[in-house]
Amino acid sequence: MNKIITISREFGSGGRELGRRLAEELSIAYYDQEIVTELIERTGFAKEYVKQAEERIPLPLLPITTAHTFGIGSNIAIEQQLSIYNHESDIIKEMAEKSDCVIVGRCADYVLRDMDPFRIFVYADIDSKMKRCRERGDDAKDMSEKELKQKISSVDKKRSRYYQFYTDNNWGDRINYDLCINTSSKDIKVLAKKLADFIS
Amino acid sequence: MNKIITISREFGSGGRELGRRLAEELSIAYYDQEIVTELIERTGFAKEYVKQAEERIPLPLLPITTAHTFGIGSNIAIEQQLSIYNHESDIIKEMAEKSDCVIVGRCADYVLRDMDPFRIFVYADIDSKMKRCRERGDDAKDMSEKELKQKISSVDKKRSRYYQFYTDNNWGDRINYDLCINTSSKDIKVLAKKLADFIS
Numbered sequence: 001m002n003k004i005i006t007i008s009r010e011f012g013s014g015g016r017e018l019g020r021r022l023a024e025e026l027s028i029a030y031y032d033q034e035i036v037t038e039l040i041e042r043t044g045f046a047k048e049y050v051k052q053a054e055e056r057i058p059l060p061l062l063p064i065t066t067a068h069t070f071g072i073g074s075n076i077a078i079e080q081q082l083s084i085y086n087h088e089s090d091i092i093k094e095m096a097e098k099s100d101c102v103i104v105g106r107c108a109d110y111v112l113r114d115m116d117p118f119r120i121f122v123y124a125d126i127d128s129k130m131k132r133c134r135e136r137g138d139d140a141k142d143m144s145e146k147e148l149k150q151k152i153s154s155v156d157k158k159r160s161r162y163y164q165f166y167t168d169n170n171w172g173d174r175i176n177y178d179l180c181i182n183t184s185s186k187d188i189k190v191l192a193k194k195l196a197d198f199i200s
Numbered sequence: 201m202n203k204i205i206t207i208s209r210e211f212g213s214g215g216r217e218l219g220r221r222l223a224e225e226l227s228i229a230y231y232d233q234e235i236v237t238e239l240i241e242r243t244g245f246a247k248e249y250v251k252q253a254e255e256r257i258p259l260p261l262l263p264i265t266t267a268h269t270f271g272i273g274s275n276i277a278i279e280q281q282l283s284i285y286n287h288e289s290d291i292i293k294e295m296a297e298k299s300d301c302v303i304v305g306r307c308a309d310y311v312l313r314d315m316d317p318f319r320i321f322v323y324a325d326i327d328s329k330m331k332r333c334r335e336r337g338d339d340a341k342d343m344s345e346k347e348l349k350q351k352i353s354s355v356d357k358k359r360s361r362y363y364q365f366y367t368d369n370n371w372g373d374r375i376n377y378d379l380c381i382n383t384s385s386k387d388i389k390v391l392a393k394k395l396a397d398f399i400s
Contacts, residue, residue, distance in 0.1 A: 123374055172374070174323055180380035198398045 003028070003100040004117040005199060006109040008163075008171065011155035012129030014188045015122030018181075019104045021192030026200060029101035031092070038091050045084065053084040054106070055158045057165040085166055105159075109176065110167040118199055121177040126152070128184040203228070203300040204317040205399065206308040208363075208371065211355035212329030214388045215322030218381075219304045221392030226400060229301035231292070238291050245284065253284040254306070255358045257365040285366055305359075309376065310367040318399055321377040326352070328384040 005022065009015020016032060023030035036050050045053075058078040089111045095101055096112050103112075109119040124132070130148050133140040140148055163171035174180050179198075183191065205222065209215020216232060223230035236250050245253075258278040289311045295301055296312050303312075309319040324332070330348050333340040340348055363371035374380050379398075383391065 121374075125375060174321075174372070174374060174380050174382065175325060177380075178382045180374050180377075182374065182378045194398045198394045 001115060002096060002098075003199075004096045004112055004115055005102045006112065006117045006119050007102060007104045007122060008109060008120070008159075008177070009104070009122035010124065010129065010172075011152050011159070012133045013122045013124040014132055014183045014186075015120075016104055017188045018122055018183065018192055018195070019102045019120075021189060022195055022199075023102040025192050025196035026100070026102075029095070029099055030104075031095050031101055032104040035088055035091050035095070035103075035106060039084065039087050042091075043083075043087055045080075050084055053081045054088075055155075055162065056081065057161050058082060107163055107166050110163075110169065118179070119177040120195075121172060121174070121180040123172070123180065123182055124184040125182075201315060202296060202298075203399075204296045204312055204315055205302045206312065206317045206319050207302060207304045207322060208309060208320070208359075208377070209304070209322035210324065210329065210372075211352050211359070212333045213322045213324040214332055214383045214386075215320075216304055217388045218322055218383065218392055218395070219302045219320075221389060222395055222399075223302040225392050225396035226300070226302075229295070229299055230304075231295050231301055232304040235288055235291050235295070235303075235306060239284065239287050242291075243283075243287055245280075250284055253281045254288075255355075255362065256281065257361050258282060307363055307366050310363075310369065318379070319377040320395075321372060321374070321380040323372070323380065323382055324384040325382075 003026075005019075005026075007015050007019040007022075009018075019032070020030050036047065036054075039045065039050055040047055058081040088106055092103060092106060092108050092111050095103065096108075096115055096117075103117075109117055126149065129152055130145070133148060133152065140151070143151065160171040163169065169176050181191070181195070203226075205219075205226075207215050207219040207222075209218075219232070220230050236247065236254075239245065239250055240247055258281045288306055292303060292306060292308050292311050295303065296308075296315055296317070303317075309317055326349065329352055330345070333348060333352065340351070343351065360371040363369065369376050381391070381395070
């Protein structure tokens with residue numbers, strides 16, 4: 001069976017960079033935006049629409065199993081959002097069957113649970129996350145301390161809800177992962193090298 | 201500054217064994233029962249009394265800072281329990297100042313917070329913990345499934361309360377640790393070797 005590594009991460013923790021560098025260190029495939037690109041090719045959905053769907057859940061606070069039980073899901077928008085999740089899950093499975101790889105986000109730890117992935121959760125303290133966001137640039141550089149804190153909290157809340165909805169498990173709950181890594185004040189490059197040795 | 205590694209662990213997770221093997225791999229000192237032995241020598245307290253004090257908190261649900269604020273603590277039993285914690289903390293600090301070491305339990309991650317320890321939390325799923333308890337022998341072998349589950353839960357609740365009382369932080373909350381390791385279905389020997397490479 002292929003060596004599959006899944007990365008879940010808090011916003012600003014450097015988890016995406018850690019995943020990319022880890023894949024480089026191990027010389028294996030890395031999948032993140034590639035999943036979206038493949039999805040767009042297959043379905044014709046607009047990129048922005050997919051991005052939005054990846055952050056939202058079709059029915060607030062109802063896990064997918066409940067939604068199915070009550071037959072909720074006839075609305076076209078809901079169907080499309082579920083369809084995006086299902087397509088992404090299929091793509092993730094195909095990618096994992098092809099070769100060893102690192103997959104970031106998208107409930108991959110749950111989607112690939114039958115393939116015994118090594119599941120990593122990446123986190124950091126709020127100061128480190130804010131610092132990383134500022135260094136990374138994009139829209140963080142124009143935000144006040146308060147705004148940036150709120151943004152970090154809001155993204156993580158969305159990730160948590162999304163994960164809970166599709167997996168019925170708690171995002172960030174250690175029992176769902178093999179290793180939880182605190183990146184506060186850590187050099188991601190060094191961490192990726194150490195992690196590659198740990199996993200291989 | 202010395203390399204200090206602290207281990208907090210769920211009951212039955214193999215955290216103590218992991219700590220001991222990690223110290224062996226790194227050829228550094230290992231402190232666990234040694235802290236109790238040193239405490240007994242210094243204070244003359246009976247071993248059983250110390251063991252009990254390590255599992256109990258003097259005042260249920262009040263963090264130590266609150267207890268101090270309200271001047272609670274005139275009762276001799278309470279004073280002695282606080283005294284045991286304080287003596288243990290002094291011993292832990294002395295040990296950490298002496299040389300590189302691994303220290304198991306006793307809020308060492310908090311006690312040594314000014315020495316920048318590498319803080320590990322060890323956990324596992326309930327089935328793995330029950331299996332480890334049975335293999336380890338002692339009183340687990342005569343317990344029913346239900347009794348053993350209750351025992352595991354009860355020990356962890358005590359550890360959680362103890363940690364919360366003395367540190368005002370949540371035991372097992374990932375933000376208090378640098379690495380959280382799931383030992384479910386893992387070989388502790390192999391894990392210790394990998395961990396030694398990761399840390400050094």
